[in-house]
Structures are given as C-alpha cells and as structure tokens.
Amino acid sequence: MKPVKVGVCGLGTVGSGTVNVLHRNAEEIARRTGRPIIVEQIGARRDNANCDTTGINVTRDIFDVVNNPEIDIVVELIGGYDIARELVMKAIENGKHVVTANKALIAVHGNEIFEAARAKGVVVAFEAAVAGGIPVIKGIREGLAANNISWLAGIINGTGNYIMTQMRDYGRDFDDVLKEAQALGYAEADPTFDVEGIDAAHKLTILASVAFGIPLQFDKAYTEGITKITPLDIVQADELGYIIKHLGIARRTQSGVELRVHPTLIPKSRLIANVHGVLNAVMVHGDAVGPTMYYGPGAGAEPTASSVVADIVDISRNISADYSDRVPPLAFAQDALDNNAEILSMDEVNTAYYLRIQAVDRPGVLARVATILSEKGISIEAIIQKEAKESELVPIILMTHQAKEKQMNEAIREIESLSDICGDVIRIRVESLDN
Amino acid sequence: MKPVKVGVCGLGTVGSGTVNVLHRNAEEIARRTGRPIIVEQIGARRDNANCDTTGINVTRDIFDVVNNPEIDIVVELIGGYDIARELVMKAIENGKHVVTANKALIAVHGNEIFEAARAKGVVVAFEAAVAGGIPVIKGIREGLAANNISWLAGIINGTGNYIMTQMRDYGRDFDDVLKEAQALGYAEADPTFDVEGIDAAHKLTILASVAFGIPLQFDKAYTEGITKITPLDIVQADELGYIIKHLGIARRTQSGVELRVHPTLIPKSRLIANVHGVLNAVMVHGDAVGPTMYYGPGAGAEPTASSVVADIVDISRNISADYSDRVPPLAFAQDALDNNAEILSMDEVNTAYYLRIQAVDRPGVLARVATILSEKGISIEAIIQKEAKESELVPIILMTHQAKEKQMNEAIREIESLSDICGDVIRIRVESLDN
Incomplete structure (x- = not known):
C-alpha cells in the first residue's frame, strides 16, 4: 500500500526519539500498519546529535512542513502554547492529520483545535501528552468505553514523583532533592510547572475530559504543589500506614466534577502507592470494570515517542476512513460532550x-x-x-x-x-x- | 445514526453482565459511539435471574441469533471449543462481526477463524478473552504499536493468584486453599484448567501472537501448574527477597519465542509482585517504551462484560468501514504474520x-x-x-x-x-x- 508520509516539527528530546523509533522499528511498524510510514520532512531550528537525519528533507522553518503537500501527518513536538497552536491550526487548515505530545496546548486550546479538526475531517491525536509511553488515553477512550467512569487518580508528573520518592527513601528535604534533580537533568532550571502541579493539572484536565465526556477546562482545575511537604509529614504518614503522593484526581459526583492536583495520603497497600521514582501510573475506576491501573515511563525520549508513533500508526491504519468512522478526540461524540457539567471549586x-x-x-x-x-x-x-x-x-x-x-x-x-x-x-x- | 444491533449467545455470568452493562450504561455508551447499541436478541438455553430480558427477543436456539438478518454483531459467550467454533464460523459466514470472551476458542481455533473473517471482511474481537476487564489486547495491539516488543509476563489467572496469595498470607497448604476456593465459588469443581495453567496458557498464547505478530500456537506452550508449590518454598523465597507468582511469560530471543506458564520467583520490589488475590496484571516490555503494566480484575461478570462491550463499541464506531481500515486481529497485517517464528521447547x-x-x-x-x-x-x-x-x-x-x-x-x-x-x-x- 501507499506509504504514509510524516512531517516532524521539533527535533528536541521527543522529536529525535520519534524519528529514531520510526527508523529503527520501520519494518515492525509496517508489518502492523500494512504500509510503510516515512519521515518525509523535519522542521527544526537546529540539528540534534542524537538523531541521524541523513536523507531526510530538513527545514529550519517548521511552517514549511505544514505547507508541504506531500505530508499526510504533521507531528507537533515544539511545545509551548502560541507557535504550537498556530502550527497545529495551520496543519488542520491544510487538511493534515496532527499528532502532538503537547499537554499544555491540548489542555488550554484543545476545544478550539478539535472543533477545527472536525470541520476539516482530520484527526488530532495526543496520547503522548499524558503519562508519556503509557497508552492511558487509549485505555480510557476505547478500552473502558463500556463504563460509566466514576473517578481516576494518577501519578502523572515524573519529576514530582522522583522528588517525593527521594524525600521518603532518604529523609531528605524538598529543596535539597530538587537541587540534585536539577543537576541530574531530571528537573528543569525553572521547576514551577512540575513541582507546583501545573504540568499534572494539564494532564489531569485531558484525562477527565476523555473519561467523563466534558469540554477541557484547565482554568478550573485546583492545583497545589509539593514544595511544602516535609520529611516529618512523610514519616508521620508512614507510621499511620500511608504514603504521600502528588496525585491528579478527577471524580464525578452528584454535584459536579472534581478536578484537583495536590499531595495526597494514600494507603501503602494500594498498588499505586508502590509506584516510585520517575515512573507514572493512572488508576481508572469504571462502574462495570472496577479498579484498573496503567503503569510505565511518564517521560523520556523513546517512551514519549512510543505514544507519538502509536498515534501515527492509528491514523495510518485507516488513513482513508471517513471522519465519522474515527474515534472522537475526547472519547465522546463531539456533539455529545456535556457542556453543562460543572467543575466544582475546591471549597x-x-x-x-x-x-x-x-x-x-x-x-x-x-x-x-x-x-x-x-x-x-x-x-x-x-x-x-x-x-x-x-x-x-x-x-x-x-x-x-x-x-x-x-x-x-x-x-x-x-x-x-x-x-x-x-x-x-x-x-x-x-x-x-x-x- | 442508525442503531447497531447486537445478538448475545449465552446468558451465564458474562452474558448477563454484558446485557446488564449495555442496558445500564446505554446512554453513556451511545454518547461515545455516536449511535445507540441495542440488544436485539439473546440465545440461551435458560434464563438468568441476574438479567432482566424484558422486551428482548429470547430464543433457546443460539443459531437463531447468527441467522437473524437484523443482527450486526454476534457476541459469543457460551464457552467451550466445538459449538462455539461452529457458531462463530456460521456468524462469519453470515457476514456478521463477532465478539467473544472465549480464550480457548481463540487460542486453539483463532488462526482459522481470523482467516475466515478476513475473507468475509468482518471483525472478530476478543479483548475479554485475556485478563477480563483489563484492556491489554488493545494496549499491546494499538498502544504499543511503535515498539519491538521484547517480552511480556502476566498474572493472568485469578483463581491461581488467589490461591497463591492465600498460601503466602496465611501459610496454608495448596489443597486446603483450593477446597475453600471451591466452596466460595472462586474455583471450579474441576480446577484443572486454572491450577494446571491451561487457562493461563490459552491467554498467553493470544498475548504472544498480538505482541510478536506470530500465528497462534497453543499446542507449543509449556504449561506447569501450581499444585506442587509448598508453604515452605513460599517462606524460603520470601527470605531471599522474592515472591512466587504463577506467571505466563512470552519472550522473543535470537533463537526463537519462549512461551511458558509456570510458578516463578520474582523480586518483591517489582510492582507486579504486589498484585494479589483474584486481580490480574500484565507487564509488557517494548524497546521504545520500556516496561509498562496493565492491572485490574481478570474475571467476573461485569469486568469481563466491560471488555466485551468495549469491543462492541469499537466495531460500532466504524461499523461501515472497510476491512482494510480496521486493526488486524493479531495486531499485524494478516499477510505479515511471521509463520517461521519458532516456539522454543522448554529445553x-x-x-x-x-x-x-x-x-x-x-x-x-x-x-x-x-x-x-x-x-x-x-x-x-x-x-x-x-x-x-x-x-x-x-x-x-x-x-x-x-x-x-x-x-x-x-x-x-x-x-x-x-x-x-x-x-x-x-x-x-x-x-x-x-x-
């Protein structure tokens, strides 16, 4: 069958991982997809030593990629809100499918992006935006489609979980562990997004919409970070049979939807209490299935690429299908989203x-x-x-x-x-x- | 949109769970699917007090269901090999999609069934055949499609895990726990399939084919049960830092594919070592993503129904799509299955x-x-x-x-x-x- 041609925008950690996985596993992926997937063009401000781009058309202007008539799927891996939004909207306008790992973009501009995609009959896929390599969007959106999902709770920020794990295992202070994490490259120079829970709130917003069929409402999420957690509280919790994790929690109640990120005591006997270091896990509770959990690496070049490429394969497997034959972006038919569901204030x-x-x-x-x-x-x-x-x-x-x-x-x-x-x-x- | 009409064959535990979930969550499911899913007919030898069939056409002859021209999707929940095979093949011949929870049927007759389904352009879906409500087939087949999957290991028999957990927690003998499990209804009167690993080998065979793209070869799986495990070995393992679990393991090596079910010592620090009681979990290791794990209830009426209905939703979402636009049953295009992959003997x-x-x-x-x-x-x-x-x-x-x-x-x-x-x-x- 005719190859599917991909244009990758951004050649940082995830971009290079994506190109490398598509090349290394080209044969295995083609066996699954039934047709080859080709990296037709890369748009990036600079090369990346971790990625061999020999034979690929590389441009310094990412908009060349979305305007390239050869390209079927645009992969947005530049991050951020503004240019990423512009790039994705232009790609949609040009009739291209889009795959993105950008949680901030989807959490904040997703409603607008999905509407535009529906109007043009293209897919915008974002498995990599939540929990890195764990196929949890697919799990909820398709695997649990039979359920009335009552709640979900996730360790969805690897940096935060690494810090909490170090604090617990070695009785160290937050500031101390953070500095080391920054030196090791596990935490950003400005760690606000991770330690204040903003990154987790982006991901939680997306998970909640997919689980409950509600529009994305990041601005209504309650967000509390881990900066005030002390070794003393970790020890006290332990004595009481609990472990402290930085959780994103979404729950459907009679009065509305809870959407909250904060440090949480959970019983040590829960499986998710044993998820340590940079690993992620998401529990999802459905009325039919009961409790389920999805676990794996929440970040990193190739784990995130694993989800990016899974989305590319999904689109490629039925590249010629009608829009109405595709899974809607937020799991529920777009005109069936519950626009009246109230996000509860933390009060x-x-x-x-x-x-x-x-x-x-x-x-x-x-x-x-x-x-x-x-x-x-x-x-x-x-x-x-x-x-x-x-x-x-x-x-x-x-x-x-x-x-x-x-x-x-x-x-x-x-x-x-x-x-x-x-x-x-x-x-x-x-x-x-x-x- | 036009409703999708389902015919359910078998009204035992899973059959009644399926009908109940389709009814209770009809609205939520229709919001996801974009069209209603209706139980048009039930074929069952007898009624089930747990399932209200008011208003549904119930027949005592399951073949009425596969011959009913109104029905789009036949759900095979009668179990066993022979009549189930005949029923599924007839459904395919009649151009109907099929959803089944029958691991034995797929593990033993799957190759033949999938070929027939391809010839008629219909889907045969079987998420419920492995690990009950856990969407692990979908996770591997689609979520990890970017990966060269190197190995997987699962606790995929709830009865066996319940027995092992009781033996460990209370120092009890195998026979003693088995008798209790039978009295409580957790184990069958003839427990051979569960405790000798045959049920797990059926599921492992399916998982391995989906992970590696090889034909189903149940007859080559190595199977060893848990009947010889003693409390003494459980204690010794514990002292060494290990826990004994009955695992199904599939691994791709240079010389061939390992396919084996046996009791296994695993380090206590592994997340899967903390999966207890009747719960199931499957670890899947891909070259890009690294280790992932999928956890939840591996059996029971509604957990299994959750997977059955997810398959029904999958088919319904794109009921009019071409066969070539669908995900192939064993994850890899049917003409790309590796017929030469050797299953290694245990030696x-x-x-x-x-x-x-x-x-x-x-x-x-x-x-x-x-x-x-x-x-x-x-x-x-x-x-x-x-x-x-x-x-x-x-x-x-x-x-x-x-x-x-x-x-x-x-x-x-x-x-x-x-x-x-x-x-x-x-x-x-x-x-x-x-x-």
Whole structure:
C-alpha cells in the first residue's frame, strides 16, 4: 500500500526519539500498519546529535512542513502554547492529520483545535501528552468505553514523583532533592510547572475530559504543589500506614466534577502507592470494570515517542476512513460532550484530611481543637499526640473522616487563631482509592 | 445514526453482565459511539435471574441469533471449543462481526477463524478473552504499536493468584486453599484448567501472537501448574527477597519465542509482585517504551462484560468501514504474520533457578551438588544451608544464574541420583523482569 508520509516539527528530546523509533522499528511498524510510514520532512531550528537525519528533507522553518503537500501527518513536538497552536491550526487548515505530545496546548486550546479538526475531517491525536509511553488515553477512550467512569487518580508528573520518592527513601528535604534533580537533568532550571502541579493539572484536565465526556477546562482545575511537604509529614504518614503522593484526581459526583492536583495520603497497600521514582501510573475506576491501573515511563525520549508513533500508526491504519468512522478526540461524540457539567471549586470537594498542629503543651488544647472540628461537622478518625520534648511544642496529628473542604478551611482558620497553637496547620488530603 | 444491533449467545455470568452493562450504561455508551447499541436478541438455553430480558427477543436456539438478518454483531459467550467454533464460523459466514470472551476458542481455533473473517471482511474481537476487564489486547495491539516488543509476563489467572496469595498470607497448604476456593465459588469443581495453567496458557498464547505478530500456537506452550508449590518454598523465597507468582511469560530471543506458564520467583520490589488475590496484571516490555503494566480484575461478570462491550463499541464506531481500515486481529497485517517464528521447547529456554534439596547431613554434600552444577555450566548465585534439626535432613536452597533448561534438567537428574540426596529436587524458575 501507499506509504504514509510524516512531517516532524521539533527535533528536541521527543522529536529525535520519534524519528529514531520510526527508523529503527520501520519494518515492525509496517508489518502492523500494512504500509510503510516515512519521515518525509523535519522542521527544526537546529540539528540534534542524537538523531541521524541523513536523507531526510530538513527545514529550519517548521511552517514549511505544514505547507508541504506531500505530508499526510504533521507531528507537533515544539511545545509551548502560541507557535504550537498556530502550527497545529495551520496543519488542520491544510487538511493534515496532527499528532502532538503537547499537554499544555491540548489542555488550554484543545476545544478550539478539535472543533477545527472536525470541520476539516482530520484527526488530532495526543496520547503522548499524558503519562508519556503509557497508552492511558487509549485505555480510557476505547478500552473502558463500556463504563460509566466514576473517578481516576494518577501519578502523572515524573519529576514530582522522583522528588517525593527521594524525600521518603532518604529523609531528605524538598529543596535539597530538587537541587540534585536539577543537576541530574531530571528537573528543569525553572521547576514551577512540575513541582507546583501545573504540568499534572494539564494532564489531569485531558484525562477527565476523555473519561467523563466534558469540554477541557484547565482554568478550573485546583492545583497545589509539593514544595511544602516535609520529611516529618512523610514519616508521620508512614507510621499511620500511608504514603504521600502528588496525585491528579478527577471524580464525578452528584454535584459536579472534581478536578484537583495536590499531595495526597494514600494507603501503602494500594498498588499505586508502590509506584516510585520517575515512573507514572493512572488508576481508572469504571462502574462495570472496577479498579484498573496503567503503569510505565511518564517521560523520556523513546517512551514519549512510543505514544507519538502509536498515534501515527492509528491514523495510518485507516488513513482513508471517513471522519465519522474515527474515534472522537475526547472519547465522546463531539456533539455529545456535556457542556453543562460543572467543575466544582475546591471549597465544594469532599475528602478526608491529615492535619498536623504544633501546640503548646497545656491541658485542654486537644479538647479545643476537637470542639472546633466537631462544630464544623468534621469527625475525627484518629488522633496522635506525640510526647513533648523539653521546652518544645507538642505535635498533634489528626486524621479526619470525609468533610467538605469549605468546612475544613473554616476549622483550620479557627484552630490557627487559638492561643495554644503555633504556626500554620499543616493540611494534607487523604484518599482511600478503594471504590 | 442508525442503531447497531447486537445478538448475545449465552446468558451465564458474562452474558448477563454484558446485557446488564449495555442496558445500564446505554446512554453513556451511545454518547461515545455516536449511535445507540441495542440488544436485539439473546440465545440461551435458560434464563438468568441476574438479567432482566424484558422486551428482548429470547430464543433457546443460539443459531437463531447468527441467522437473524437484523443482527450486526454476534457476541459469543457460551464457552467451550466445538459449538462455539461452529457458531462463530456460521456468524462469519453470515457476514456478521463477532465478539467473544472465549480464550480457548481463540487460542486453539483463532488462526482459522481470523482467516475466515478476513475473507468475509468482518471483525472478530476478543479483548475479554485475556485478563477480563483489563484492556491489554488493545494496549499491546494499538498502544504499543511503535515498539519491538521484547517480552511480556502476566498474572493472568485469578483463581491461581488467589490461591497463591492465600498460601503466602496465611501459610496454608495448596489443597486446603483450593477446597475453600471451591466452596466460595472462586474455583471450579474441576480446577484443572486454572491450577494446571491451561487457562493461563490459552491467554498467553493470544498475548504472544498480538505482541510478536506470530500465528497462534497453543499446542507449543509449556504449561506447569501450581499444585506442587509448598508453604515452605513460599517462606524460603520470601527470605531471599522474592515472591512466587504463577506467571505466563512470552519472550522473543535470537533463537526463537519462549512461551511458558509456570510458578516463578520474582523480586518483591517489582510492582507486579504486589498484585494479589483474584486481580490480574500484565507487564509488557517494548524497546521504545520500556516496561509498562496493565492491572485490574481478570474475571467476573461485569469486568469481563466491560471488555466485551468495549469491543462492541469499537466495531460500532466504524461499523461501515472497510476491512482494510480496521486493526488486524493479531495486531499485524494478516499477510505479515511471521509463520517461521519458532516456539522454543522448554529445553531450550534460558532462565535462572531456585532449587531446594533435601540432603543427609554429611560432609561434602554441598561440594558434590556444586560440582554437578558447575560441570553443566550452571553458576550459583547463592547457597543457603539451613541448620539441621535433630535427626532431620538438611534443606539446601540454591539460587542459580541463568542457564539452559536442558542443562538444568540433566543436573537435577544427577543430583537426585546422589546417595546423600533424598526425594526430588524442587525446582522453581526465577525471573528478574527488569529489562
């Protein structure tokens, strides 16, 4: 059959990985696709020593690629919002299918991009945008198509999970581990996107839309980073049978959709609690299937390329098919997306809590704290009051049952205003991930 | 759009689960598929109290279903080889797409069935045949299409994993746990298929074909059950840092394809070592992506129905597409299957070993055993000689590096012939699952 011709825009880590995988596995891929897939052109500002481009038409202007009439599929791997958006919209306008690994682009501009793609009858595929090499978009969109998906929870930022793992395994401080991660190249010079949860929120936004059939609404995601997690809280959690992970959580409730990224205590016995280092995993819970999990490398040149090329193969396998015969980008038919589903503000979310309080060692402190929680309708599951060392404050650890975040915020403000309490209340959310 | 009409053959556990999921989630599924999916007819010898069939045409003759001109997709959930084969072949002959959860049918008659389906231009889908609700066929066939897949290893029999988990957690004997599992309905009255690894070998055969692009060759799979595993070996493995799981392993090597089901020691630190009870998990290693894992319920009415219905949705989403625009059943284009790939006999497989030997407490026993292994080119990684209790035999535990099974078989025969050695050598294979 006629070869499918691919144009790759961007020759950084993922771009070079994509070209290398397409070349190295060309025969295996053609056996699957039923036709060869050829890298027809590469658009990149500079060459990449990790990628042999001999015999490929390389241009310094990425727009040459989207305007090249020979090209069937444009692969956008330049990253960022603005030029990437322009490039993808132009590719669509020119009737080309698009594959992208750009989570920020899809999370922020996806609705507009998918509408344009539908109008032109082309595919925009983005498996590589979430959890690197793990085929979790496909898993949810097609593998779990029978289910009413109730929730999903994922470790979807490798840098953050690496830092949390190092902190736990070696009792190290956040800043200390971050510096080392930066020196080793695991974390960016500006680590904000990773450690503040923005990258995870981009991915979570995409996962939630595919799972629930709702438009992408990144601006409504709640995002809290890992910069305030201390070795002390990691140890306390461990003693209680929990591990702290930076999770993206999306849940469908009667009142709306929860969309939140924050550090979370999860029981050590959960399989996902054993996902360490730079690896990613996403749990997805459907009403028919129950709990499922998808695990693997969440970043890196070839793992991400694995998903980019899987999307290329998907498009190539039925390159001549009608648009109506293709899987819709967000899993649900585009005119069946639920535009009325409300994303809940964090105030409206129900979850359990771990609280750590520094109290002066005076009688009645615990009673005053317990009274405040009780008045807000928050019930306590466990209290651990540590022995005070001489002239030190007493740490009090509280585990609560589920409560509404708004009530908890009010309770925390009142607790912090008690004269017996010093400093801020440390609050980490707790999820059992069991049903 | 025009509804897709489904005929369900078999109304046992999975059949009733399928009808129930299609009804309960009809709206959610139609939002995904872009058209309604209707259960047009059910063929079953008897009703099922768990399934409300009000308003559905129910027939006692399953062949009515495949001959019903209204039906687009026949769902084969009767199980077994012979009538199921006849039913599926007739459905294909009548130009109907087929969805089946029947691992035995696909593993044994799949090649013939897929050829017939190609000739008629219809799809035969079988996600539910492997690992219940886990979308692992789709993950390998599509999600990892970029990869040269090097190996896969799975806990793919829930009954066996339940028994192994109970034996480990409570130090119980195999027979004891099996009896309880039968009483609880987790194991069949005749448990042979599960505990002897035949069910796992059916599933492994399918996974290997989809991963490597080779015809189904169930008759060449090596199958060893869990009936000889003792609590003592489970404890010894634990002390060495391992857990024993009943794994299906498929690996591509220079000399051929390994296809084997047997109890296996795996390091406790592997994520898959933490998959317990009736749950299933499949690790898949590709050259680009590295290690990935897919986890979830491997059996049960609705988990299995989840995969059956996912296949129905897949077919329905592009019901009018050309056969050439569809994903081939074994992931690789049917004329690109590697008919020359040799399945290695177990003698030719390389793996590491755990050996447990009962020796008379006399000087020189260990030296004689070590000499035999050395003469066969097998190197020892660790030896643990336990203290002999009064008038008892000394247990010797050996961990070896990788060796060829043929050499190990010869070594074991020689060791068993030593006068210092009592009874059979216990041999359990060891896999690191790390690259």
